Amino acid sequence: MQNLPVHWSEGLFLRPQHFQAADRYWNERLQSAERWDHAYNYGLHRIRLSAEAITNYQVDVAECEARLPDGTLVSRGAGQELSRVSLKAALEKAPLVTVYLAVPNLNLGRPNVGRADSPEATRYVDVPGEVADESAGGSPQLVGLRDLNARILLSTQDTAGYECLPIARVKRSGDREAAPQLDPDYIPPVLTLDTSEELKAIARSIYDLVGQRCEVIARQIQSRNITLAATQPGDLERILLLWVLNEATATLACEMFARGVHPFPAYLELCRIIGRLSIFGPSRQVGTIEKYDHDDLARIYKWARREIEALINAVGNYEFEMEKFVGAASGMPIMHVELKPRWLENHWDWYVGVASRDLSKADCQRLVSHDFLDWKIGSRSSVADLYTSRIPGLKLALATEIPAALPRDGSWILYKVSRDPLPAWQDVATSQTLAMRLSKVLISNLPELQGNTQLKIDASGKKGSLEFALFAVPQPTNPARK
Secondary structure, three states: OOOOOOOOOOOOOOOHHHHHHHHHHHHHHHHHHHHHHOOOOOEEEEEEEOHHHHHOOEEOEEEEEEEOOOOOEEEEOOOOOOOOEEOHHHHHHOOEEEEEEEEEOOOOOOOOEEOOOOOOOOOEEEEEEEEOOOOOOOOOEEEEEEEEOOEEEEOOOOOOOEEEEEEEEEEOOOOOOOOOEEOOOOOOOEOOHHHOHHHHHHHHHHHHHHHHHHHHHHHHHHHOOOOOOOOOOOHHHHHHHHHHHHHHHHHHHHHOOOOOOOHHHHHHHHHHHHHHHHHHOOOOOOOOOOOOOOOOHHHHHHHHHHHHHHHHOOOOOOOOEEEEOEEOOOOOOEEEEEOOHHHHOOOEEEEEEEEOOOOOHHHHHHHOOOOOOOOEEEOOOOHHHHHHOOOOOOOEEEOOOOOOOOOOOOOOEEEEEOOOOHHHHHHHHHHOEEEEEOOOOOEOOHHHOEOOOOEEEEEOOEEEEEEEEEEEEEOOOOOOOO
16 A cells, blocks of 8 residues: 555654544545455446536536545535536537546645635645534534535646546537537446436336347246247247246346445346346357446447347337228128238238137037038129129138237137138139128127127127137247347
């Protein structure tokens, strides 16, 4: 250590130098211990910097609490504002100007305490004040006190002889007539996430990204009754992703909303999440991790957010599109659906779904059979002729294996649509319409069917309603990562 402890002994004639040396020893000892225990122990703890003053080419720090890199503590509360500094000259020299909180270094052999109005940059300023006897009370005496001579410096100024901590970065707009502003891509060293609203917003946005994705994946797994025994492509991958997301959500819910969390352990947790999510990425392994940079927090936290967002979305959502059949005309037992041109491409599979809130699955299957509703599928312009002439329409087969993309909660009975016979399919493709013709005998709301998605049935004393929908599902690509 540079400063040794005072050798106190009996009969020692006390001088100011003894107490000053003792202060330097203990200050160095405490600061070294803190620095050895916490490498990133410097930064802002609280700051109130006026953004409006920045637009007026002024730096105005109303309140500030900080620990400088050498361990010096600076605290300025209400009524202790630092002197304003003009930015005009600095921004004429450089497009980016860093604002520093600066304190002159201790310089033995030269005066280190000066008057507040002295042009010389001493470490302390003399602040005489009356101090009462705290034990007996009263008896105030004038005591010479000293305060740190903290000030604001800019990166365009000479900072030699100062201990400096960056507290902001100001950028000049591309238009020289526009007002300057704080650089949104820079966050100074801080001691807690709470210190910087920008850093706190980034950290909490990561929690929201993870939580929202966790909700989506959980709903997909629940609606499709996916288990660890899943055989559909991508199902097991989703279960493993939900495992990681659940763990990450629980940790971030605590860490990102607790008070006094240092940026380093929070960033460490984000890197841990990136490592666990990397198995879902294209390379299946961790890429290059940005090293922690206490002096450039915005860059590393934004990088972590981009990485996590990309990895949690590497497992794509289940894709399908649905359109409900609606009544084509009043008094006609025809329901139709508009087709999107892309659905006609070869890599799309079609399923017609039947659902009912008040009829069992067995009843629904029985009602659409040849003996009851006797549905026929074709284009809107030809389905009536197909029905009356008993010409084959598009073939429907009860789906025994439900695609992973479609809900498997049992709410829909699905029939796979074949593109055979060819004449019926060509008519559908040409007209880009799909319709079904039904027997009108059992339909009780035939006069009101136009524009209605509900088909009301009265069959052998069983009353209920049916809904029909077309599900268009893109065929899955190779489950291996591209």
